[in-house]
Amino acid sequence: MSYVNVNGKIYRLSDTTEGKSIVTHCLEKTDIQFKRHYSCYYRRIDNTDINEWYDLKFVVEYNDLFLPEQQLWEACFDNPRKEPLETNEIVLSAFGAVRNAGWYTNGRDVSLKIVTVDECVRVYLKYTYYKKSGKELEYPVCETREVSREEFINAIKLHREDYL
Numbered sequence: 001m002s003y004v005n006v007n008g009k010i011y012r013l014s015d016t017t018e019g020k021s022i023v024t025h026c027l028e029k030t031d032i033q034f035k036r037h038y039s040c041y042y043r044r045i046d047n048t049d050i051n052e053w054y055d056l057k058f059v060v061e062y063n064d065l066f067l068p069e070q071q072l073w074e075a076c077f078d079n080p081r082k083e084p085l086e087t088n089e090i091v092l093s094a095f096g097a098v099r100n101a102g103w104y105t106n107g108r109d110v111s112l113k114i115v116t117v118d119e120c121v122r123v124y125l126k127y128t129y130y131k132k133s134g135k136e137l138e139y140p141v142c143e144t145r146e147v148s149r150e151e152f153i154n155a156i157k158l159h160r161e162d163y164l
Contacts, residue, residue, distance in 0.1 A: 001159075002054070002130075004022060006045065006050055006051065009029050019044055023040055023041070025040050030043075050131055051133070052131055054130065054131075054132075057126040058074065058126075058152065060072070060090065060120040060121075060123050061073075061121040061124075062119065064101065064113070066103065067098070070094070074092075076091040076112070088116045088153060089115070090116075090117060091112050091114055093110055094113075122146055123146070123149055126142070128140050
């Protein structure tokens with residue numbers, strides 16, 4: 001998922017053949033230039049409006065008894081519970097049907113497991129930058145950094161749909 005920082009605010013980026021748009025569900029982050037489309041607001045932008053443009057992945061080191069060969073996992077946002085971050089819950093996914101040790105499966109394609117951030121050995125934020133500090137990059141730059149559990153949860157909250 002691509003995000004942009006425009007005037008100190010984080011938005012999702014929609015980059016289509018018609019151009020770039022910033023998207024938000026948060027009315028407080030809009031101004032008169034935004035248009036409404038169902039439950040979100042958007043406006044067209046060009047590269048000069050963007051201070052930072054990046055993809056962000058939430059990665060955890062977690063030791064699962066059923067899948068011991070897998071150490072690093074990407075945390076997902078699609079937790080079936082309503083208030084996952086208030087209890088520090090994240091969702092891990094595995095390809096295929098895993099029917100053991102706390103895993104939920106849709107039958108054959110993907111399995112999910114809900115864990116707390118405290119159960120993770122380490123947590124990381126993995127950025128891929130396309131524009132950083134106002135400068136367009138010739139090639140994407142990847143940065144992975146270990147962060148505290150609190151910083152990890154705050155980053156998820158800052159980038160989830162109901163805040164954006």
